[in-house]
Amino acid sequence: MKRARNFNAGPAALPEEVLKRAQNEWLNIEDSGMSVMELSHRSAQFEKIHNHAIATLKELMSIPENYEVLLLQGGASLQFSMVPLNLLKEGKRADYVLTGAWSDKALKEAKKVGETAVVASSKEEKYSFIPSLEDIKVNEDAAYLHITSNNTIYGTQWKQFPETGNVPLIADMSSDILSEKVDVSKFGIIYAGAQKNLGPSGVTVVIIRKDLIEDNDQLPTVLNYATHAKNNSLYNTPPTLAIYLLSLVLDWAKEQGGVEKIAEINHNKSKIIYDAIDESNGFYKGHARPDSRSHMNVTFNLQTEEAEKQFLAEAKAAGFVGLNGHRSIGGCRASIYNAVPTAHCQELADFMREFQKNYQ
Numbered sequence: 599m600k601r602a603r604n605f606n607a608g609p610a611a612l613p614e615e616v617l618k619r620a621q622n623e624w625l626n627i628e629d630s631g632m633s634v635m636e637l638s639h640r641s642a643q644f645e646k647i648h649n650h651a652i653a654t655l656k657e658l659m660s661i662p663e664n665y666e667v668l669l670l671q672g673g674a675s676l677q678f679s680m681v682p683l684n685l686l687k688e689g690k691r692a693d694y695v696l697t698g699a700w701s702d703k704a705l706k707e708a709k710k711v712g713e714t715a716v717v718a719s720s721k722e723e724k725y726s727f728i729p730s731l732e733d734i735k736v737n738e739d740a741a742y743l744h745i746t747s748n749n750t751i752y753g754t755q756w757k758q759f760p761e762t763g764n765v766p767l768i769a770d771m772s773s774d775i776l777s778e779k780v781d782v783s784k785f786g787i788i789y790a791g792a793q794k795n796l797g798p799s800g801v802t803v804v805i806i807r808k809d810l811i812e813d814n815d816q817l818p819t820v821l822n823y824a825t826h827a828k829n830n831s832l833y834n835t836p837p838t839l840a841i842y843l844l845s846l847v848l849d850w851a852k853e854q855g856g857v858e859k860i861a862e863i864n865h866n867k868s869k870i871i872y873d874a875i876d877e878s879n880g881f882y883k884g885h886a887r888p889d890s891r892s893h894m895n896v897t898f899n900l901q902t903e904e905a906e907k908q909f910l911a912e913a914k915a916a917g918f919v920g921l922n923g924h925r926s927i928g929g930c931r932a933s934i935y936n937a938v939p940t941a942h943c944q945e946l947a948d949f950m951r952e953f954q955k956n957y958q
């Protein structure tokens with residue numbers, strides 16, 4: 599069977615090698631005579647898988663000793679609430695940079711908890727760029743500054759991060775974690791749902807600086823970072839299958855040569871598609887300003903909705919999956935996370951050129 603050329607935005611393509619390894623181990627994991635889903639989360643076999651996932655992520659991202667890696671549930675969406683619930687104290691203000699619908703949702707949840715401010719935004723320009731660092735005035739007294747490192751819907755990505763001094767920098771990295779080298783020590787918290795670059799949906803990675811973990815017994819127990827930190831993310835039953843697949847994806851990332859090598863491959867993949875856009879004489883128009891272009895989500899429009907409809911229909915018939923833009927903005931989007939092979943990006947660029955030739 600031929601695997602699909604999958605450009606889904608998330609859940610998204612997983613490495614074929616990972617799926618094959620999971621298939622091989624499906625009936626008998628770690629010599630247990632059981633599938634991973636049938637193991638107790640308190641068993642030695644599962645604990646080994648769980649700890650391996652955490653250790654491999656620490657290694658791949660060079661996570662310093664003073665950070666905790668938590669494996670939680672509830673998606674990145676729950677982090678929109680957990681971050682302010684844990685960090686936004688009475689009398690403090692949390693600052694947000696608005697670069698897309700997901701930052702907006704994060705802000706909306708923080709407003710329910712305490713005082714917030716928008717310190718920079720590209721909303722007026724249809725979220726087509728990342729504000730320049732000089733335009734972001736960090737309030738020295740802020741509880742934290744929240745950013746979305748890659749904007750899945752609009753196809754923009756931060757290239758540099760603001761210096762925030764003593765103010766913790768919090769980043770939603772759902773759609774670009776592990777795709778670029780980042781200096782974790784610059785961040786207070788990094789969080790990401792796994793279903794784009796890390797594995798299947800169901801597990802959310804939270805990398806948190808230890809001094810930001812404060813036991814607050816006023817919070818519901820499972821919404822308190824301290825609960826999960828104290829219990830190695832095994833306070834309650836974790837999503838064992840998702841964590842197992844996360845551990846395999848992380849092994850795969852290491853086999854690819856680690857994050858630097860993966861970033862190099864990603865830059866080449868996105869260039870292949872952006873070149874097809876830039877060389878089309880305006881037939882395809884990129885949504886993102888070139889200096890803010892994402893290496894993960896390439897967003898573009900055709901000149902008319904009719905042309906877009908035909909492009910998407912023909913692409914679908916040719917075996918390309920998931921090229922529709924997000925339902926809120928339409929247009930086209932190719933999500934090219936770590937597991938999407940370079941060959942699929944080349945095939946898409948070839949298809950775009952061919953479509954343009956035939957359409958005009």
Ligand code: PMP
Pocket residue numbers: 608672673674675676700746748749750751770771772773791792
């Ligand atoms: N943040 C970003 C940047 C996203 O792309 C998404 C999902 N597409 C979310 C948050 C929401 O994630 P979840 O569905 O895991 O709650």
